[in-house]
Amino acid sequence: MAMAVEGGGTLSEIFQTAKKLLLRARDGVERLERLESSTSSGGLDSPELSFTVKKDISQIQSLCAEMDRLWRLIAAKPQRDLWKRKVEQVAEEAESLKQSLDRYFSRNQKRMREAQERAELLGRANGESAHVLRIFDEEAQAMQSVQNSKRMLQESLSTGSAILSKYSEQRERLKNAQRKALDVLNTVGLSNSVLRLIERRNRVDRWIKYVGMLITLAIMYFLVSWNR
Template sequence: MEGGGGTLSEVYQSAKKLLLKTRDALERLERLEYATSSSDLSFSINHDITQIQSLCVQMDRFWRSIAAKSQRDLWKRKVEQIAEEAESLRGSLDKYNSRNQKQMMEAKERAELLGQANRDSNHVLRIFDEEAQAMSIRSSARELENANVIGEAILSTIHGQRERLKNAHKKALDVLNTVGISNSVLRLIERRNRVDQWIKYAGMLLTVIFLFAFVLWRH
């Protein structure tokens, strides 16, 4: 089938190549996402999609003139597929342009708000400085109060420990005194036991001498 732009097969191949090129360009545009250079690429993609749709119009005329029904139905499906893909790319481009326009409007609004904020920035900063100083003073007062409470607690603890040490020292002296007295009593008992033993041994010796002398006297 032939026409002003070539045969149906040639127009179809041109449309397929242009479709692949447009899809890659659209993916590249999505990665740029609001870059300043994206407007030129968006315009180029829009032009290519329009060109694809124009080729679809040409192919639509071609396949309708095919005599064989099987061939006509085959080319009809091919052309419709190209047209659907072109329409899908058009929808994706429109969504991107809508997001881009919304982002530009938001950026403009932020710039206007920033300009208003800059006009009031000195006043706002002064308020923040005063509030920050007040908060710093309150924080310092709380820290001093906490330090005072901690100091009093430490002094109280030291005083309690000193009293406990005094009591422990007194008890230790009492124990030592008690031990000293006990040692004296033990030494006295030991001496008494030794004296008693000497008295016992002396008595036994005297008894033996007395008996021996009595025996000699009788004889």
């Protein structure tokens, strides 16, 4: 005896609809599990498929609830017991698929958390690596600055040494010039003494000449006067 369902359909029709949905949901769960274990897809999720499977299982459970109400209305006990076993079988399989889907969702969420944790760890590792690289870069810059300072100091020392060497050479040249100047001055001093001596001799000679002339004139005057 087939019981009519409010809104259309008998218990048998509802059962057939539930079986079709059950087959589709089972196929969907298997496809999700294959995707999960596939190495080529890397365990990728299929949101559309998982949503469809979940919707089918929910609809099957709703149909099971309706069929559970209808089989209780069957008057004949043998048919009632038969429909009870059929409905319970569909409900059990729907529950099994629901548990499989829930486990799939749980594993998928776990993979997402692990992927997020890996990304965070990688981000922190990259951040620490960047920090270490920044430290190394700062140390390298400090070493470069020290090398530059050392090179500048060496250049300054070399320049100072060259300047001191030049000053030493100039001092030696000044000493030589001073010695030559002293020699010249000594020579000039000796020449001046000779000149003064010559001038003094000249003056003496002139006086002698003048005196001799005066004496000669005096003698001549005396002789002239004597002859008169």
